[in-house]
Amino acid sequence: MSSIKSFSVELEAPPDAAFTCGEVVSGHVVLELRRETKVFSIKVQGRGVATVHWLENRGLNAVYNDYTSKLTYFRKRQYLIRDNGEATTLPAGRHEFPFSFQLPEETLVTSFEGKHGSIRYWVKVKLHRPWAPVRKTKKEFTVIEPIDINTxxxxxxxxxxxxxxxxxxxxxxxxxxxxxxxxxxxxxxxxxxxxxxxxxxxxxxxxxxxxxxxxxxxxxxxxxxxxxxxxxxxxxxxxxxxxxxxxxxxxxxxxxxxxxxxxxxxxxxxxxxxxxxxxxxxxxxxxxxxxxxxxxxxxxxxxxxxxxxxxxxxxxxxxxxxxxxxxxxxxxxxxxxxxxxxxxxxxxxxxxQPAEDLSGILERPLMAFVQEFRFRPPPVYSEVDPNPQPVNMRPRCMTC
Known part of the structure; x- marks a missing residue:
């Protein structure tokens, strides 16, 4: 039986929360052990990547052309237990390792899931142990690019x-x-x-x-x-x-x-x-x-x-x-x-038609966090009174 009972990532945010550029993503890694275990390192990675992929069959020989493109928006790395050449011994029970990293200040594109591509953000943790395969766990989160229509x-x-x-x-x-x-x-x-x-x-x-x-x-x-x-x-x-x-x-x-x-x-x-x-x-x-x-x-x-x-x-x-x-x-x-x-x-x-110079670079549910706003536009202002009173109906001065 494996010495690891559970291994997961928990974010300090509601499940439907959304982040934007410059905000801090924080949480902790939960590791439950059945018995005393030696660990070389625990590494946390934060990434944001846009990927595109589809296949096209050109010709009668069933030869498929692979169209793939990838764009990385940010990459963060943090060690919760650093590998110093010697293994760290953890006792049996529950262990929590906090982590935190800041999203880049530059604009991050909204999370998206499409038929031929996606824009995803996640936290991934790798656990290295002596004489054991690497254990991995992953937690995705949503990013929203603010688009203010009041411009x-x-x-x-x-x-x-x-x-x-x-x-x-x-x-x-x-x-x-x-x-x-x-x-x-x-x-x-x-x-x-x-x-x-x-x-x-x-x-x-x-x-x-x-x-x-x-x-x-x-x-x-x-x-x-x-x-x-x-x-x-x-x-x-x-x-x-x-x-x-x-x-x-x-x-x-x-x-x-x-x-x-x-x-x-x-x-x-x-x-x-x-x-x-x-x-x-x-x-x-x-x-x-x-x-x-x-x-x-x-x-x-x-x-x-x-x-x-x-x-x-x-x-x-x-x-x-x-x-x-x-x-x-x-x-x-x-x-x-x-x-x-x-x-x-x-x-x-x-x-x-070829695309513009871009060489440098729902089948699943849409991940974007959107609110259903019901604001209606304000009434149009007019300096002309749309309901003027007739002249003979206006009050007259008592002295006249």
């Missing part, structure tokens, strides 16, 4: 217009146009995005407007990119008849508890997009894309919006009027969101 870049409104001629074979059915806008670029999980859109249907057929929030995971290795796309939220509008127009006055689409955007890692990226699309029977889809950034620090209730944003939309009170959230629907497949032409273009771009 001018993330508070800037996003808007766009796109149109398309609906065709089937050699016949034109008319033009369809989509105009959409949202009040800002940055949001946090749990928030509701009010979508303002106008759908102009000049065709002889009915169209169906929809909105989607998509997530794109990009993995980069050896100058090649591999992407995985999915739909995380959806909104379906009413049918727009032939030669008619439909307007969304703030139709609500809620952000589910997804992981934050990852934009600072050179080999793994997680990006989000709001797509406002139109289904035209007999022809391909028309999609307008508005970029999103999912952050970790929610919108401040007061004093966070810039004066330029407030003044630009102060006269349009419908801009901040939110509709009642609809019943949630299961998200569709990504292939139903993009057009066939866009899918072919994206596949060609991913497979043929």
């Amino acid at each position: 001018p870049t993330f508070l800037a409104p996003q808007a766009g217009t796109k149109d398309k001629m609906a065709r089937a074979w050699y016949r034109n059915f008319g033009q369809v146009s989509v105009t959409a806008k949202i009040d800002r670029k940055g949001y946090t999980p749990g928030e509701v995005i009010p979508v303002f859109a106008e759908f102009d249907n000049s065709t002889s057929r009915s169209i169906v407007p929809k909105a989607f929030i998509t997530q794109t995971q990009t993995f980069i290795a050896r100058g090649t990119m591999k992407q995985k796309r999915s739909v995380v939220a959806t909104l379906c509008g009413d049918i727009v008849g032939a030669r008619s127009r439909e307007t969304w006055h703030g139709r609500a689409i809620k952000i589910p508890p997804v992981g934050p955007s990852i934009l600072q890692c050179r080999i793994i990226k997680v990006e989000y997009m709001l797509k406002v699309c139109v289904d035209v029977p007999g022809t391909s889809k028309l999609c307008l894309e508005l970029p999103l950034v999912i952050g970790t620090i929610p919108l401040h209730p007061f004093g966070s919006r810039t004066s330029s944003i407030s003044s630009h939309y102060s006269l349009n009170l419908d801009w901040m009027r939110m509709a009642i959230p609809e019943q949630p629907e299961p998200p569709p497949d990504y292939s139903s969101v993009v057009t066939q032409e866009e899918a072919e273009q994206q596949n060609n771009a991913v497979s043929c």
Whole structure:
């Protein structure tokens, strides 16, 4: 029977705790012995690593190309019992060895688990004994990169217009146009995005407007990119008849508890997009894309919006009027969101186009610690009284 009853790492933090750059990770190594045991050394290692890996079959000879990339964010090492050439004798019973190390001050990327890569942080302990195999134990922890959406870049409104001629074979059915806008670029999980859109249907057929929030995971290795796309939220509008127009006055689409955007890692990226699309029977889809950034620090209730944003939309009170959230629907497949032409273009771009100069460098549950914030944006300030009193209703001076 082994002399070791148990060997584990315990962190001095709640199980759902998350760390950020510059913070201290502390805990202790627990070693329970059944009898007196000699130990050469106990070593603690703290590491943060981003890895990417996938295989591709090129050709008919079943030859697989291995695409692998690795990026180390930090490496710490600490000896709890140092090897000085002689073994240390530990009596039977429970032993606890405290440890502590500080995370680097520079930005650490958020923990992530994806199909072709991961960003992981852990504490690993190795126990060396005379004439015995090395015993190892490991404890992972979560790191969050703070993304504050209360910055001018993330508070800037996003808007766009796109149109398309609906065709089937050699016949034109008319033009369809989509105009959409949202009040800002940055949001946090749990928030509701009010979508303002106008759908102009000049065709002889009915169209169906929809909105989607998509997530794109990009993995980069050896100058090649591999992407995985999915739909995380959806909104379906009413049918727009032939030669008619439909307007969304703030139709609500809620952000589910997804992981934050990852934009600072050179080999793994997680990006989000709001797509406002139109289904035209007999022809391909028309999609307008508005970029999103999912952050970790929610919108401040007061004093966070810039004066330029407030003044630009102060006269349009419908801009901040939110509709009642609809019943949630299961998200569709990504292939139903993009057009066939866009899918072919994206596949060609991913497979043929080399990545930028990066040579220097969910199948499992997402490890990122995210809070479901429900702050709504504050009302728009206006110096013009929207409900002025009539002149004859104002109180008069008693002396007049």
